[in-house]
Structure formats: structure tokens, C-alpha cells
Amino acid sequence: MGRKYVIGLDYGTESGRALLVAVDNGEEVATAVMTYPHRVIDDTLPGTGKKLEPDWALQDPRDYLQVLETVIPQVLKESGVKGGDVIGIGTDFTACTMLPIDQAGAPLCMKPEFAANPHAWVKLWKHHAAQPEADKINEVARARGESFLARYGGKISSEWFFSKALQILDEAPEIYTAADRLIEAGDWIVLQLCGKDTRNACAAGYKAIWDEGYPDKAFFKALDPRFENVVADKLNAPVLPAGVKAGGLLPEIAKKIGLVPGTAVATGGVDAHVAVPATAATSEGKMVMIMGTSLCHMVCGTKKVAIDGMCGVVKDGILPGFYGFEAGQSAVGDIFAWFVNNCVPASVAEDAKKAGTDIHGYLAAEAGKLKVGESGVLALDWWNGNRCILVDADLTGLMVGMTLGTTPAEMYRAILESTAFGTYTIIRQLEKGGCPITELYACGGLPGKNPLLMQIFADVTNREIKISASEQTVALGSAMWGAVAAGAAAGGYDDVTHAAQKMARLRKETYKPNKENHAQYEKLFAEYTRLHDLFGRGGDNVMKNLKAIKRSIRGVSN
């Protein structure tokens, strides 16, 4: 038997990527990426000239198929690997990204009679127009004392599945009725690949209030009598954990993409969550941080505990057999980018050029020379609200301690530190709630780009941080689930722990906490925490008051 391969298919917000990986050692043999022809549809509905309302964000499902048919042949061609040596496919998708389909699985937007109705299209994760529905869901859930609220930090998001589904019912009941099913795009792509309608436990659990079952009919009826049977009518498919084989690749699609019919197709996955096995964090107490524009924290626990302010806790949600806790910070790299674009003077840009580096690099070098606490500047990392543990989009950024001698590097460092304090707050909340965090693993774009940030995270949290060696942790994770779906008999693995032992790779160098720095950071963290609680828990409402004044002038948008 020759060398075997798996493919990870990673569907992001703007593009889709294939990663071809060797099963034996996780070698990343080839990768190909393609931008969606329609990218994010947030202005005009294609083919109609129809303007979308603010906060809408749609996609065209044909783009997903086009990506599939482009990038898979590309990695095969580039690598010279034969389709017959690919034993499994794993996929991941943004979530909740959902669409209405007919009985045959065809998206309603692809049917001429519905194409002009925006509700027939894919609602992307960042479609934010279902806020009234989310408000109603939260109101009804609170009134009924629904226990699921506690699992989601007390609040269901406008981005999630039932908010979006209820918006379709509210605004386009004809689409709701015409839809045979409503489905996550991540499950839809699996359906296209293998013809099996499955629902992945991760998306169901973190985005559709699933916990070995959805909320009961009475709850949905209380939202709208027509919504009573939404689960039975529109979601009637098995919910399966990651790494299960959903089915075998259909002959027609196999031919198009150059693979062999029957190749194992894993159940769908959510982008952040599939990264976990790719960092080898496949046991309890290991927190994986996907660090990019925002930060997603994932950790597996063995006890089901409700912890205030988390994004969710889901059985089998990350790894089978564990309770998966998800938390997050709504902006991290985004704040750094904002600072560099809006707050760094021309003189720094010139100095950076002279030093042969970019502004980030120059600021990091200057900020790295500062001792902890030396600048006297402290920030709250809420430029895009606070996702965890306060779950409040109306909070805003704060910086304090500036004097006439304060430098850009000092403010830059304060902003980096604030995001580390945000993560430390989440870690402490998890531990307080009964979910211990013993090790940190980082992946995503930031760890490779900003070593100072990683050292600050290690010093603040007083924990060693291991860094994924892969540039494509998410796609690699999907590929690993593909290998598990294929199973050992077919040349893959029977479980994810074995897959991770062979296929996951970490960098040799880790970030180790400096004890002295941590002791200093505990002092600063005490200040951070007091301000966090003061402004985040209603002690002083300046942020909300300013937003209310702003909204009274600008209208509802930000």
C-alpha cells in the first residue's frame, strides 16, 4: 500500500482552500485557494439589482461548488498525488452560515421562482439583520426559564441558526414554507459530496441550541405558532460528532474533482473548532487559541458545567467524548490593525522604514524594550464589544494613563496587553467554573507574526504557550477528521488522538512565562479587572450612554 493522503477543505468568509496532507506524518503536500466569485453579498442581490438592507450578508452556494471543483483538482495536479491515494475528505465552514434547500438538496436561490428573494440565499455568519428575532428568542427563553440560556452565556446571538430561521419565517413565509429543509452550509457541502443529510454536532451545538436534542416544540411555538414544528419539519437529520463518516463520495462529483467514488467524507465542521486536533490538544484542559482578527478559545472538559459568559458548552462539540467549551474575544488583531492604521504617526512609519521593517514590527521592537508596567498605560480591549465573559456588543475601547510623554510604542503595548488580559479573564472564569486550563496552544495568523504578543500572553496568563507549526491549522484539522472518517482499515486512523499523534505538529520553540513579569502583570490585571467590572457590569454606563447618544444622531447602525 502506497502513501495515503487526505484532503481538508476549508470554507472561509472570502475564499475556500484545499490542503492535501500525507496521512502518515501530516506533511502538507499541496494547497490551493480560490476567492468566491461573489465574495460577500451585502450590497445588491445578484441578477436583480435589488439593494439589500443594512446588516445583510449573503453568499451564493454555487461559489462553494466552484471552489470545490477548482481547488481539489489543483492540489492533485500540483502534487502529482493520484485520486486513488486520497482516502478521506474533511470539511469545515464558517458558522452559522445557513440556507433553505428543496427536497433534493438544491438551494432555493438556484430555482428561478425564488432567485429574486434574498431570503432564498445563503445567510452568511455575519448577516446581522436577525437581531429582532434574536431579541425575541432571548425574551421568550428568559420568560420560560429555558435552561439552555446558561450554556450560551445567557444570550442567543443574532448570528445563530434559529434567529436566522425565524427571520425567514417573519419576512418571507413563502420561502420558509417552500424550504424542505434549513441547513448549515457546512452540512450542505457534505450533502453535495456524499448525498447524506447529516448535521454536525459542533454547528448544531454552538449555533442551533442543540444538546443531545433541540429545544422543545413548546418553546418554538411560543416564538411563533408556525414555528412550532421547525425541528421536525426543517431539521430532520441525524446530528453526528466530528470524525464520523457521513458517507462515500458520490460518483458524479468524484469524477469532477478527480477522486474515487466512495472516498470517506467526514461530517462537517466549524472552522475554529477543527483546528483543535491540528494542535494536538486532544485531551482535557488544553486551551486552543485561534488568533487572528478575533480570538476563539476552545477547551475540552470532562464535566458538564454551565459557566457564565462563555459562547457555549456542547457535548461532542469539539472532540467526541468531551464537553467542548468555546469562548472568544470579538477583536484582537483587528484592534492592532486599527491602531496601526489610525494612531501611528508618520515619524514611526519613517523609523520603521529605516529599520527595514513594517510598522507592526517596529512598534513591537520598541514596545518589547519596555518593562511591564513602565508605561503607566492600560487599556480595555473592547473596540468591538466584549464577547466573553460579558457578552455585550455595546461596550467600547478604553485607554487610561496617558501623559504628555506617552509614546506610540507604549500605547501599542498597552493594547497588546489588554487582549492578553481579556484571555486571562476567560481562563480564570473557566477555572472558577470547574474547567481547569493547564496548557495553551496557539494557531492562526498572529502567533507567527507577533512574538511579543505571544510572550505577553504567556507572561500575563503564567502559562507556557505551544504554537502550531502549520500555516493552515484549520484545513489541516479538517484533513485529520477526514483521516479519522476513513478509519485505520483504509489507511487512516480510528480516532483523533492517534491522528493527532502522527499528523499534528508543533514548533519546537514555545513561549514560557517569565515569573517576574507575571508578578507585575498581576498588579496591572487587578486594575484591568476592576475597570472591566466597573464598565462591563453596569457600575458605570459611560460606554452605553455614549453609544446611545451616538445612535440618536447616526441611527441604529454603528
Place this chain on the structure above:
Amino acid sequence: MGRKYVIGLDYGTESGRALLVAVDNGEEVATAVMTYPHRVIDDTLPGTGKKLEPDWALQDPRDYLQVLETVIPQVLKESGVKGGDVIGIGTDFTACTMLPIDQAGAPLCMKPEFAANPHAWVKLWKHHAAQPEADKINEVARARGESFLARYGGKISSEWFFSKALQILDEAPEIYTAADRLIEAGDWIVLQLCGKDTRNACAAGYKAIWDEGYPDKAFFKALDPRFENVVADKLNAPVLPAGVKAGGLLPEIAKKIGLVPGTAVATGGVDAHVAVPATAATSEGKMVMIMGTSLCHMVCGTKKVAIDGMCGVVKDGILPGFYGFEAGQSAVGDIFAWFVNNCVPASVAEDAKKAGTDIHGYLAAEAGKLKVGESGVLALDWWNGNRCILVDADLTGLMVGMTLGTTPAEMYRAILESTAFGTYTIIRQLEKGGCPITELYACGGLPGKNPLLMQIFADVTNREIKISASEQTVALGSAMWGAVAAGAAAGGYDDVTHAAQKMARLRKETYKPNKENHAQYEKLFAEYTRLHDLFGRGGDNVMKNLKAIKRSIRGVSN
């Protein structure tokens, strides 16, 4: 009798200036400025190579004489005005800027036996090394229940006269003993001009705890037994209000500078305070704001009331016959400059260039397009601490409300607004204390440079602001006091009200408050005030805690 003239001599921190003014209409005929050869001595003592300790700031009194002998002949030459047509000289000086002199009025630093001792030199206003002495003064005053504390916002500054005098006694008792007198530089220059040792009520009142008398001997004894007779021994000279003729110009100096012996020399003045008549604000309830790097507020009242958090209230301190209230903000233009130098991206610099303006101008134009409250950003103007009404140098800057969409212009506007809120806080405190403020007058460098700032000040305070038409308001004010010292019989004026009617000039255009903007600003000011009290009055000590951490690393300096 031909046209008569007066000269205003303005001694600043870095340079001295003469302004030759026509008595009849205030026309500014000629001006000349000279930088002090030794500027500020804060590194090495001249002629000794001796390093000064941190926080020291000295000057060389010979520089003051050199300026005098340079700039007065220069304005005479430039204008063609004859020395005989100059009827009076008024002077103003930074304060408290003080020095030890011998019986003949010679500075001790000019004597070879003392020249190597830094305590023999002029201590400039911003000499900050007398903090231990100021602490002792405050401690003893509080313990003794000295009533004067209330007049100075509850605190005597390290910059003030007795702090500096006590430092001489503490660290150089031989200089203290050798000094026949200790004198404000502003009174020393008058002594040089006319041979009369007088003390101006303004400097005495605002800087030397004078209120129709200095504190009593028991107080000084409690500070140090050797200090008991400081007043009788070292300050034995009459205290006179502004506009009084201290004496006639001495023949020797008259010859050197091209004026006539006997020309009226007015009592000394303090730089900010002499600006008041130059804006024509010569009656009750008119607040004069000198707006530059920092902001000084002066207002005359008819009732002596102690108002918490003011810099001082002094009878005859600003205008004879009134109680002069002084307040201030320790940084205004300095914060704007900090922002422009440290927080404005290259893209804004480029856009400014394209628009044919500088960064300030460009930001002001962009910020001017914003509606009040539209940005959602709010700042506390404490980058250099808070002088009034909190009197706390350890407070620091704060900005809140930033999102990923926040622009440099929005932050710039928030900073301008914060300084207006600072002034509004002072106005409300004065009014609450029984000192009504009916009109605002502005002078200094900022009003001409930043119309947006002035409109914001008008809108926030809900008061019309009149702007001085003179570019040299301080020197003009000094010249006016010279005209009053000369008196009507000599071609001058008998009182400052008449002098102001003829010689002060305001711009035609004033800044009128916009009612709608003010109503919006009241909402923002409520937020500012709550944060002001929270962080400024001990509700939350984050600023001091951060400074304590910073100091533990950097040492005592800022």
C-alpha cells in the same frame, strides 16, 4: 504735546520681549524679542560643569538685563519713537521665579564666592525640586488649621515662593543666611529699573501666601525654627497692587536703554494676569482665558469667597479693588500637540498636504464636520494632571468609546472637547462658590489658530467668547499698566478702566454658542463629570495605581 508711548516688557520662560504701544489707541508700534543666552538651566551649572539634580530649573539674572538692554533700544530704533515720548514701563514675569540678592540688590550668583552654588541662582517657576518642602508646608498648615489653605484650593505648590525659600534653607543654609533678601524676579527687574524694592500683590498673593499680610511667624517657626522670621528678614518690602508707580527710571539704566530718567516704572506683574486689562475685561464676572500650551483662567469678583480647587483668590491680585480668582488647566495645547505628534497616521499627514494645510488644520476641518456626540468618544483632559479643580498632578489622560471605526478626527475632537469640559467644570465651580461668570475673553496662541476649539468652548460653556485682537496680549497688558503708573497728568491714564477703554482691542467676530450643540454637550458633560469625579476624587484610583507601578520601575520622575 506729541503722541505718547509706553513699553511693555514681557519676561517669558525662554525669551524676553518689548512691545512699544501708543497710549492714545493701543496701537502696537514695534516689538522685539530676544532669547535668553542661557535659556533654562536644567542640566549643568554655568562656569562649573556641575550637574544639576533632576527637577531643577534655574536661570541667569544677567540674561534678564541683557534682554532689557537689547530689546528696548531695538523697538525705539525700529519705530523712530524718541525716548522722551515714552512715559511709562510695565513689566511682567513668569512666577514664582525667585532669587536671593544682597543688600544692594545684586543676585548672589553674580558674586564669585557664591557662583558655584546652584541655590544662589534664579529658581525658575518650573523648578520642581522643592516638593519635600511643599509637602512639609502642606502638612504643617493642615495640622495647624491654617485658613490660607482654602484660598489655594487646599494645597501649596512646590513651585511657590516659600517652598523654594525653604529649600534654600534646607539645602544651602549659608546662602539663606547670606541673602539679604529673597525676591521674585519680576520685582527684582523693577528694582533694577527704579531702585525701589517693592513686591507686586499678584505674585505675593498667588505665589507667596500673601493676603494683606503673610502667614504669621508661628507658622514659619513650625516649619523650621530658623525660618521663623523669614518675612521680616527676607521679604521686608511694601506689597503694591498693579498700576502703582514703583519709582522713576534710574539715570544709569535710562542712558543704557535710551529712555529718560524718571520715566514711570509700574510695579511688577505676573505674565498671565497682566493680560486681563489687555482684553478689556476690567469688571466683575468676566473670565479671561490665556490659551496656549496650558490654560490660565482669571476672573475678578467683588466678594471674597473660598472656592475649592482654585489656584488662588487674592485681593488686588489681578485688578485693584477686586478679588482676583485664578484657575488653570495644566495642559491644553500641549495635549493637542502630543496627539498630533504621537497619534496621527501618515495617511492624515498626506491628506493634509493634499488639502494644502497642516495636520492641525486638516484634523480641525474633519472634526468640524462631526455632529456633537456623533463619534461616541469621550476623553478626560488630564495628560499633565489636573490643576483645577482637583489639584492633582498624578491624574492622567483617559479616552473611552473607541470602536474599530473610530477615526483620528473623532479622537482629536474628543480631546478638544475634553479641554472645554475642563474649563466648564471650573466655571461651574466658580459660580457655585459665589463668583458669577457672565462673559468669556480669550487670548494667547490658540484662539487665532484653532477656530473649531473656540466654537467648542462656546458651545460647551454656553457663553459667547470674545477674542483679543492683539497678538501680544501679555506685553500689551504690561504696557497698559505702565500707562496707568505714568498717570493722566503725564499723558497716561489714572486707572485701568480708562486705559482699557482706549488701549484694549477685541476682534469684531466673536464665538456665539449654538443652543442645540450646547444641549447635546450637556449630555456628554454629564458623562465627563461622572468620570471626572470617579477617577478624580478617589472613587477609582486606577491612575494613581498605574503611576505607582510606573514609579516603582522608573524611579520618582515621571
